[in-house]
Amino acid sequence: MAYRETEKMRERKARARQNIIERTWECVAEGGFRSARITRIAGLAGVATGTIYRHFESREDLFAEIFRLATQREVDKVAEALNVSGNAVERLDNALRKFAQRALKGPMKAWALIAEPVDPKVEEERLVYRKAYASLFEQAIRDGIAEGCIPDQNARLASTCLVGAISESLVGPLSPTQTDIPPGQDNNEDELVNTIVCFCIRGLTGTRS
Amino acid sequence: MAYRETEKMRERKARARQNIIERTWECVAEGGFRSARITRIAGLAGVATGTIYRHFESREDLFAEIFRLATQREVDKVAEALNVSGNAVERLDNALRKFAQRALKGPMKAWALIAEPVDPKVEEERLVYRKAYASLFEQAIRDGIAEGCIPDQNARLASTCLVGAISESLVGPLSPTQTDIPPGQDNNEDELVNTIVCFCIRGLTGTRS
Numbered sequence: 561m562a563y564r565e566t567e568k569m570r571e572r573k574a575r576a577r578q579n580i581i582e583r584t585w586e587c588v589a590e591g592g593f594r595s596a597r598i599t600r601i602a603g604l605a606g607v608a609t610g611t612i613y614r615h616f617e618s619r620e621d622l623f624a625e626i627f628r629l630a631t632q633r634e635v636d637k638v639a640e641a642l643n644v645s646g647n648a649v650e651r652l653d654n655a656l657r658k659f660a661q662r663a664l665k666g667p668m669k670a671w672a673l674i675a676e677p678v679d680p681k682v683e684e685e686r687l688v689y690r691k692a693y694a695s696l697f698e699q700a701i702r703d704g705i706a707e708g709c710i711p712d713q714n715a716r717l718a719s720t721c722l723v724g725a726i727s728e729s730l731v732g733p734l735s736p737t738q739t740d741i742p743p744g745q746d747n748n749e750d751e752l753v754n755t756i757v758c759f760c761i762r763g764l765t766g767t768r769s
Numbered sequence: 770m771a772y773r774e775t776e777k778m779r780e781r782k783a784r785a786r787q788n789i790i791e792r793t794w795e796c797v798a799e800g801g802f803r804s805a806r807i808t809r810i811a812g813l814a815g816v817a818t819g820t821i822y823r824h825f826e827s828r829e830d831l832f833a834e835i836f837r838l839a840t841q842r843e844v845d846k847v848a849e850a851l852n853v854s855g856n857a858v859e860r861l862d863n864a865l866r867k868f869a870q871r872a873l874k875g876p877m878k879a880w881a882l883i884a885e886p887v888d889p890k891v892e893e894e895r896l897v898y899r900k901a902y903a904s905l906f907e908q909a910i911r912d913g914i915a916e917g918c919i920p921d922q923n924a925r926l927a928s929t930c931l932v933g934a935i936s937e938s939l940v941g942p943l944s945p946t947q948t949d950i951p952p953g954q955d956n957n958e959d960e961l962v963n964t965i966v967c968f969c970i971r972g973l974t975g976t977r978s
Contacts, residue, residue, distance in 0.1 A: 594889075677892030680803075684886050690937065714964045720941055721934040721968040728899065728933020729926050755923045759930040763972030 577615045579605050584626050592672045592736065593623055593682065620681040627682050631673055631689040637662060638696055648704030649765060652697065656726055656760050660753045667734045675731040690727075694719040701764065710764055722760050729756045786824045788814050793835050801881045801945065802832055802891065829890040836891050840882055840898040846871060847905055857913030858974060861906065865935055865969050869962045876943045884940040899936075903928040910973065919973055931969050938965045 583604040587596035598619055602609040616622035641655035663670035672678075678686070698719035704710030733752055761767075792813040796805035807828055811818040825831035850864035872879035881887075887895075907928035913919030942961055970976075 675896065677889035677896065679889065680886035683892070687884065687886065687940070690940070694941075713967075714960070716941075717938050717961065717964045718968055720938040721965065721972075724933035724935070724937020724940075725930040725972065726933070728937070729929040731896070731899070731933075732903075732925075732929055751923070752926065755926045756930065758922075759927055759972040762975050763930075763934065763968040766971050766975055 573615075576607070576611070580607070580612055580615055580622070581626060581629065584622060585630060588626060588630075588672050589666065589669045592668060592676045593678050594676070596623070620679045623679065623682050624685050627673065627678075627685045628689075630669070631685070631692075634659070634662070634673065635689060635692045635696070638693060642696055642700050647707055647709045648700050649709045649761060652700050652704070652722075652764070653757055653761055655696070655700070656722065656757045657753055659726060660730060660756055661749075663730050663734060664749050664752065668736065670730065671734040671736060674727050674734065690720075690723050694723045697722045704764070711766065713764075718764055721763060725760050725763065726756055729759075782824075785816070785820070789816070789821055789824055789831070790835060790838065793831060794839060797835060797839075797881050798875065798878045801877060801885045802887050803885070805832070829888045832888065832891050833894050836882065836887075836894045837898075839878070840894070840901075843868070843871065843882065844898060844901045844905070847902060851905055851909050856916055856918045857909050858918045858970060861909050861913070861931075861973070862966055862970055864905070864909070865931065865966045866962055868935060869939060869965055870958075872939050872943060873958050873961065877945065879939065880943040880945060883936050883943065899929075899932050903932045906931045913973070920975065922973075927973055930972060934969050934972065935965055938968075 580601065584596055584601050586604065587601055598609050598612055601622075602612055605612075612622065616625065638655050638659055641658040642651050644651055644654055646654070663674070673686075694716070696719075698715050701710055701713075701715040701718050705712055705715060789810065793805055793810050795813065796810055807818050807821055810831075811821055814821075821831065825834065847864050847868055850867040851860050853860055853863055855863070872883070882895075903925070905928075907924050910919055910922075910924040910927055914921055914924065
């Protein structure tokens with residue numbers, strides 16, 4: 561008699577997988593990918609380490625999945641922040657600002673997603689998502705050129721400049737080893753975000769937004 | 770009788786090490802770190818694979834060393850390009866331009882150094898060197914603020930925006946999987962470099978250089 565996976569078993573399997581994903585993300589949010597050891601995740605999830613490997617081929621595969629899920633959330637937030645009223649410069653300003661603010665609010669998460677040295681398999685995902693951010697910015701830049709609020713330029717290249725400028729400038733402030741910017745000082749964070757967004761908008765338009 | 774390393778043996782060892790380093794760099798320049806397999810490097814160097822591990826603890830250690838040496842050359846070139854006559858904006862323009870031009874002239878090398886997904890040990894080196902570039906830019910930005918050709922701003926943060934914008938915008942054009950920008954078209958490369966440098970200088974100053 562052939563083995564048949566029932567609906568109930570599939571559901572249980574999906575719930576177990578989801579549980580592993582959530583516990584892994586907790587570890588990453590707390591101490592980056594390096595602190596997310598399989599034994600620790602298994603302990604938090606209340607399963608044997610072998611169970612994790614029934615759901616994910618390897619630690620790298622699990623991490624790549626976590627990376628995809630978490631980064632997609634951030635990409636969606638950027639898309640949402642671009643989808644407000646206002647001209648293209650205002651919308652880009654809003655999206656860049658929100659991106660930086662969210663990153664500074666969850667610095668360890670953002671560090672893990674933006675800059676933590678990770679396995680090449682996860683790094684591949686990072687390159688894919690940097691393109692996803694760039695595509696969103698590119699469309700807004702094209703809108704801005706059409707509207708006349710952004711001077712004519714190579715929108716694609718400019719979009720990658722935005723992605724680079726914002727992520728690289730956050731790497732320092734977000735780094736867990738960074739000590740010269742005290743955490744949780746709001747004024748400091750506002751100034752930080754303003755400086756980064758101002759650089760980006762000036763880079764695009766030649767003027768402050 | 771204690772074993773004593775003679776001067777001659779030390780020299781021979783240093784030459785053998787140097788040979789391994791040069792052959793590894795040849796592989797990386799040709800196909801990135803992923804194509805630099807130990808068996809291939811050993812073949813090119815004319816040694817047994819075991820010999821490589823007498824000089825370097827692991828493949829990652831060898832790669833980290835290669836990365837340091839190659840990136841230091843690029844950092845030195847940026848320092849040199851900043852050390853010309855002219856005001857700070859002109860010097861930064863020169864340095865950014867040279868960096869991008871050198872990258873586009875040796876696209877595989879630059880891809881390996883800037884963006885190729887690599888082992889975390891090599892990625893750690895990458896973060897160190899991004900700071901080295903940023904420090905050079907930061908000093909030039911401070912000079913520019915003092916000279917009055919760059920508006921007052923957080924020089925440190927702006928320097929990381931420059932590093933991010935220039936490296937991220939080159940990642941696309943340099944990627945070995947990138948197909949939409951045909952290689953070796955000089956006009957295209959000039960336009961590319963101009964666009965990137967223009968974004969950076971505008972980001973700093975609000976005007977074209």
